[in-house]
Amino acid sequence: MSLKYAVLAALLEGEASGYELSKVFDVSLANFWAATPQQLYRELERLAQDGLIEAREVRQERRPDKRMFTLTEAGRQDLRAFAVTPPRRPTAIRDELLIKIQAMDGADFEATRALVEEREAWSRGKLARYERVRERLLAGRSEEEYLREADRIGPYLTLMGGIAFEEENLRWCARVLTILTQRAPLG
Secondary structure (H helix, E strand, O other): OOHHHHHHHHHHHOOEEHHHHHHHHHHHHOOOOOOOHHHHHHHHHHHHHOOOEEEEEEOOOOOOOEEEEEEOHHHHHHHHHHHOOOOOOOOOOOOHHHHHHHOOOOOOHHHHHHHHHHHHHHHHHHHHHHHHHHHHHHOOOOHHHHHHHOOOOHHHHHHHHHHHHHHHHHHHHHHHHHHHHHHOOOO
């Protein structure tokens, strides 16, 4: 998949500036698709050139002007076609920490423990952010009410995937730390 479709999907929420989209990527899409602000701005330019989004200038006092982006009908059609096309390949895990764990035998157990504890803290932080997003989306409704009444449920469903992913990361980290404690060299 390309960044193109992540941007088009983010614009389903409505008109947004590049800065606002980068915040959407940080909060809502980060659980499944990462992009730097530079990548995002380059992609917005390409999408505008391809006629999949429109850009308009907004004059601001005491701030630089900003560009606001919206989906065009061509962008909506392209996104609809993408949404029903099977993925090219199943998801593959590419995680540098897993390579380090694979190679840890004979290495410094404490250094490995620190790496896993760092991942655990990172996952806790992401999970806390996702829970805040969840509460904002639900806005006092139960999950069942939200899923029955909301105009769009895609963002919530992907958020559920991100929450499950980080919860599993935390379970894995706890298990690895337990094993490292049990196997730690005496000394």
